[in-house]
Amino acid sequence: MVFKLLGINGSPKKPTAKTNSYFLLNTTLHSAKEQGIETTLINLTDYKINLCNGCEVCTTEPCPLDKDDDYPLIEALIQEHDGLIIACPSYWAGPPGILKNFLDRSRDNKMPKQIWEGKLFSAISVSGLRVGGQEAVISQLTTFGLAHGMLIVGGTGHPWFTAPFPTGSMMYEEVKDDEIKIKFRHVKKDIIATRDAEALGQRMAEVGKKLFV
């Protein structure tokens, strides 16, 4: 038996060499795969997910919107995997609308039965600014995971230098001849976030193998 880890990229941008959440998520999954586990990465932009309209049917029955969109495809993928990592940018210190709607639509996976209970969960976030709401996003996503009964896992690489959840930023400072310039870059040049992403992949694989294999 193999531990299976699913990554969801919750950026509304189609992944390209310029996008950021995809890069950190891919880094984490790549590092997990190196530990011998199975990984899958999906992009929310490839799925049509209708807006939750708050009808509350999901408290007792499957969501009626499931009939007309791709939500059941993602639901089935989560069901097939033992662990889930969601990565997204900070939009006003929260998840972007495309991901928030996905989180809302997941309510019929919690009610009446918590069908994702016991799966591993973690989160990754990226901001334009150095302090741009990354931790607020992580807090929302981990609360989502906890509410579904999932077990939160964070990276534990170096005892001093590794943060449990990768939080990248595009903003950085360049110091040259005592002059400081504030600039933006791709998150792959955020070495700390990249290392945290690798550490998270290793930890997910380690915990997954202990609990699921």
Ligand SMILES: Cc1cc2nc3c(=O)[nH]c(=O)nc-3n(C[C@H](O)[C@H](O)[C@H](O)COP(=O)(O)O)c2cc1C
């Ligand atoms: C609507 C919108 C809201 C944003 N809000 C914030 C914000 O609150 N703080 C911040 O630092 N960056 C903000 N950004 C910038 C994104 O977080 C940044 O571009 C992110 O790294 C993009 O990630 P991606 O390439 O994975 O889509 C915002 C961008 C958009 C389009």
